[in-house]
Amino acid sequence: MYEVLAVRYATYAGRTRRDNLLRPDGHLDAPYPLDFFVWVVRNAERTIVVDTGFDEREARRRERSTTHPPREALAMAGVDASAVQDVIVPHLHFDHAGGIEEFPNATFHVQDAEMAFATGRYMTHRHFAHAFSAEVVCDMVRAVFQGRVRFHDGTDEIAPNVTVHRTGGHSAGLQVVRVLTRTGWLVLASDACHLYQNLREENPFPLICHLGDMYEAFRTVRKLATAPGLIIPGHDPLVMLNYPPLRADTADTVVRLDVMPVISPPL
Ligand SMILES: [Zn+2]
Numbered sequence: 733m734y735e736v737l738a739v740r741y742a743t744y745a746g747r748t749r750r751d752n753l754l755r756p757d758g759h760l761d762a763p764y765p766l767d768f769f770v771w772v773v774r775n776a777e778r779t780i781v782v783d784t785g786f787d788e789r790e791a792r793r794r795e796r797s798t799t800h801p802p803r804e805a806l807a808m809a810g811v812d813a814s815a816v817q818d819v820i821v822p823h824l825h826f827d828h829a830g831g832i833e834e835f836p837n838a839t840f841h842v843q844d845a846e847m848a849f850a851t852g853r854y855m856t857h858r859h860f861a862h863a864f865s866a867e868v869v870c871d872m873v874r875a876v877f878q879g880r881v882r883f884h885d886g887t888d889e890i891a892p893n894v895t896v897h898r899t900g901g902h903s904a905g906l907q908v909v910r911v912l913t914r915t916g917w918l919v920l921a922s923d924a925c926h927l928y929q930n931l932r933e934e935n936p937f938p939l940i941c942h943l944g945d946m947y948e949a950f951r952t953v954r955k956l957a958t959a960p961g962l963i964i965p966g967h968d969p970l971v972m973l974n975y976p977p978l979r980a981d982t983a984d985t986v987v988r989l990d991v992m993p994v995i996s997p998p999l
Pocket residue numbers: 823825828863902903923
């Protein structure tokens with residue numbers, strides 16, 4: 733069994749309901765902020781990081797800021813990025829695969845379909861390309877040539893009781909992570925559902941590669957988790973409110989997902 737942590741390194745207030753829901757409800761221009769996380773899966777034998785977040789280069793380019801750079805936020809969770817050996821990259825969007833040089837000893841776990849998507853013909857369309865960064869993708873390609881990427885095709889085991897599952901939908905090779913915890917099988921859904929509302933109402937986030945796969949992904953994450961409350965959306969600010977902090981002094985950055993929530997997730 734594993735301890736699972738949500739590590740919040742950034743927030744972004746500049747989004748609205750219209751931006752976050754394919755079928756926006758009520759007040760289309762009402763603010764609907766997003767949080768940005770990296771995740772830690774660990775036990776006595778191993779520490780796995782899920783997601784590397786966005787780096788300073790992309791933050792500057794896109795006029796975003798971090799509350800703590802991911803490396804620093806991970807350190808607050810007791811994780812030394814330079815010692816991590818396994819990093820699961822849910823997909824290659826700029827905010828999920830940046831700064832991989834912070835993990836010099838890691839193998840990066842990526843789906844075949846995601847690398848093909850991020851380096852193929854669809855990137856000639858701005859609709860798909862704008863969520864990627866050529867530099868971030870090139871860094872991962874360089875890691876391929878250094879023998880530091882392990883490719884997966886669909887479902888695969890990363891470690892005992894830690895598996896990845898390709899859902900596609902939001903990005904062609906999006907993968908979610910299933911982990912055994914003391915409360916059951918927990919699913920780090922990444923952008924299969926950015927927000928609880930996306931999943932609860934089957935109302936997708938409107939950045940879409942394949943809409944049918946996106947709807948199928950909602951079913952997949954529900955099937956993989958022991959209970960709906962064990963599905964963790966990729967960008968929902970409620971995650972920080974629902975779960976208890978790892979430590980009081982880092983309460984605004986690190987919460988524990990492998991224990992009972994303080995507030996039941998709205999699913
Ligand atoms: Zn994404």
